[in-house]
Amino acid sequence: MSFSIAQLNPLALLWQLPLLCLSLLLLKALHNRYLTGLNTYPGPPLAGFTNLWRLAYNYSHRHAAPPVLSLHAQYGDVVRIGPRCLSFADPAAIASFNKMEKSDFYPVSAVTGGGRYIYTLFSGTDVRWHDRLRKSVNWIFTPQAVASYETLVDQTLVLFLKELGDRFAGPRQEKVGGTGTAGGGGGGATFDMSEWLAYFAFDFIGDLTYNRRYGFVQEGRDVDGIIASLPALSKYGAYIGQAPILDRLIRHNVVLMWLERHGISLRRAFPGVPFTRARLQERHEYDARDDGQDEKQPFRKGIDPEDAEANHEDLLDRFNRSKVNHPDIVTDSEVQSMCLTMLFAGGDTTAITMSATFYYLLRHPRCYQELRKELDAHWPADDQLAQSNYEAAAFSTVRRIRFSDTHKLPYLTACIQETFRIHAAFSTMIERVTPREGATICEHFVPGGTIVGANSWVIHRNQEVFGEDVDVYRPERWLIDDGEKVKIMNRSLYQFGGGSHMCLGKHIAYLEIYKLVPSLLAMYEIELEDPKKELTMVNGLFMRILDLRVRIRPRQPS
Ligand code: HEM
Numbered sequence: 001m002s003f004s005i006a007q008l009n010p011l012a013l014l015w016q017l018p019l020l021c022l023s024l025l026l027l028k029a030l031h032n033r034y035l036t037g038l039n040t041y042p043g044p045p046l047a048g049f050t051n052l053w054r055l056a057y058n059y060s061h062r063h064a065a066p067p068v069l070s071l072h073a074q075y076g077d078v079v080r081i082g083p084r085c086l087s088f089a090d091p092a093a094i095a096s097f098n099k100m101e102k103s104d105f106y107p108v109s110a111v112t113g114g115g116r117y118i119y120t121l122f123s124g125t126d127v128r129w130h131d132r133l134r135k136s137v138n139w140i141f142t143p144q145a146v147a148s149y150e151t152l153v154d155q156t157l158v159l160f161l162k163e164l165g166d167r168f169a170g171p172r173q174e175k176v177g178g179t180g181t182a183g184g185g186g187g188g189a190t191f192d193m194s195e196w197l198a199y200f201a202f203d204f205i206g207d208l209t210y211n212r213r214y215g216f217v218q219e220g221r222d223v224d225g226i227i228a229s230l231p232a233l234s235k236y237g238a239y240i241g242q243a244p245i246l247d248r249l250i251r252h253n254v255v256l257m258w259l260e261r262h263g264i265s266l267r268r269a270f271p272g273v274p275f276t277r278a279r280l281q282e283r284h285e286y287d288a289r290d291d292g293q294d295e296k297q298p299f300r301k302g303i304d305p306e307d308a309e310a311n312h313e314d315l316l317d318r319f320n321r322s323k324v325n326h327p328d329i330v331t332d333s334e335v336q337s338m339c340l341t342m343l344f345a346g347g348d349t350t351a352i353t354m355s356a357t358f359y360y361l362l363r364h365p366r367c368y369q370e371l372r373k374e375l376d377a378h379w380p381a382d383d384q385l386a387q388s389n390y391e392a393a394a395f396s397t398v399r400r401i402r403f404s405d406t407h408k409l410p411y412l413t414a415c416i417q418e419t420f421r422i423h424a425a426f427s428t429m430i431e432r433v434t435p436r437e438g439a440t441i442c443e444h445f446v447p448g449g450t451i452v453g454a455n456s457w458v459i460h461r462n463q464e465v466f467g468e469d470v471d472v473y474r475p476e477r478w479l480i481d482d483g484e485k486v487k488i489m490n491r492s493l494y495q496f497g498g499g500s501h502m503c504l505g506k507h508i509a510y511l512e513i514y515k516l517v518p519s520l521l522a523m524y525e526i527e528l529e530d531p532k533k534e535l536t537m538v539n540g541l542f543m544r545i546l547d548l549r550v551r552i553r554p555r556q557p558s
Pocket residue numbers: 121122134205341342345346347349350353424425426430431494495496497498500501502503504505506508509
């Protein structure tokens with residue numbers, strides 16, 4: 001039988017094309033399900049066919065604890081949650097992940113500028129680039145370096161405590177901001193503490209990075225909508241990251257990116273990028289200015305010009321110093337990337353942890369009182385009560401409560417560890433990929449190219465490690481005499497990730513938390529507006545806390 005091109009009917013082809021595509025997709029789904037070497041692993045039946053299943057499953061459960069918790073309850077320690085994706089529940093698996101490379105989940109979170117990816121330590125997957133950059137900036141994040149940032153925390157903290165007092169606890173009620181409501185005389189106004197803790201965390205990171213706060217605390221609002229723009233970014237990264245191929249059609253769409261490279265932008269830039277670029281330009285101009293001095297002063301002096309401690313380099317100065325010392329790896333592009341990382345990684349995470357700390361303390365009055373007892377024994381409240389106004393009281397409180405003392409307090413530490421355990425801010429699976437030859441993880445062989453990982457919400461609820469009451473907030477579990485057990489619990493905490501990608505800013509987070517929590521408790525009585533209300537959470541990359549409405553009053557003499 002002879003055949004010629006002329007015999008092809010274009011109309012017939014047109015309706016056959018979708019059929020062909022559908023058949024190919026079906027074949028791909030069947031291949032995914034049965035030919036990727038993961039058939040022996042249990043999991044929801046649809047998960048093996050397509051990554052769209054885990055996208056939809058996670059998204060539809062975004063207002064509750066990560067749904068992978070119930071999958072592990074149903075299917076056991078290792079669950080297949082995608083065609084080539086396994087979730088592990090055993091903390092012993094973590095050590096294996098630490099040696100592996102990141103998955104395609106990460107670049108989905110990269111922001112763009114001028115139609116190009118701006119990779120960060122978090123979103124980049126080039127191992128060599130990551131390792132060299134991380135080594136070049138590591139000195140800025142060591143515990144010793146971070147201890148020297150305490151005066152900066154102090155400055156933002158004084159402002160924060162004062163603003164809370166003036167707006168919500170004291171007689172000066174006309175300046176209510178955020179979602180606060182003015183209270184009656186003598187204080188007692190309610191406000192959203194999660195919102196204000198975010199103002200604090202982001203302002204501190206701004207100050208630390210650029211010697212310039214964003215102005216959130218001072219103005220009592222999200223200036224330029226920078227904070228509000230972040231959840232959309234992290235939601236996108238978390239959910240589209242489950243099926244990264246979609247990213248090429250959406251945010252990192254080649255056509256849109258090409259148009260942007262040619263000056264045509266059809267979408268609004270993430271406001272953090274222009275803000276960061278403005279700060280870099282400002283600093284470049286400042287550094288280039290010849291002010292006739294032998295030694296250039298830091299960009300902005302501290303609040304007190306006589307205070308030598310406060311007059312120090314900010315992170316931008318330090319990133320620029322890394323650029324001079326490691327010109328082969330740190331260029332202007334890496335400096336920009338590091339500044340942006342501080343904003344993405346350093347604000348929400350710490351704010352969420354502090355919100356969770358207060359939520360659980362306030363829901364457990366016994367723990368709240370126990371902590372207050374420990375703090376009062378070290379720093380009697382009377383000193384700050386003697387001050388005439390909130391600013392003076394905040395100044396005296398923050399100056400007395402030193403980081404070098406707070407992180408040694410056992411009950412405070414137990415409360416913070418318990419918060420990390422029960423409400424890890426990073427609430428998505430930390431994904432890695434097995435090497436080509438495959439890997440054995442907790443005695444399970446996993447073929448090469450498989451995404452493996454664990455969600456800290458699952459790891460932190462392992463009953464063998466943390467005890468049977470893993471769903472209960474109980475700081476005392478960290479205060480037992482069995483040192484070996486506590487060591488294992490500490491080793492199993494996964495809130496900062498692990499290995500070469502372990503959170504770079506964890507000492508900064510500790511500094512903020514160990515300063516803010518005791519200082520706030522020293523100055524104010526805090527209570528939940530509705531003590532019975534459950535926590536409002538929204539999951540993206542981070543398990544955000546919303547609408548944590550509290551009432552504060554100045555501490556009374558004990
Ligand atoms: C309680 C607060 C914080 C938590 C729970 C947290 C959690 C995490 C986690 C889980 C990762 C690893 C993600 C992965 O491997 O997939 C990470 C990475 C990172 N974090 Fe944090 N973080 C916190 C605070 C901060 C702060 C304050 C900063 C900076 C000022 C920061 C900077 C970074 C950076 C740069 C990375 C990427 C590290 C790398 O890949 O080399 N984080 N964080």
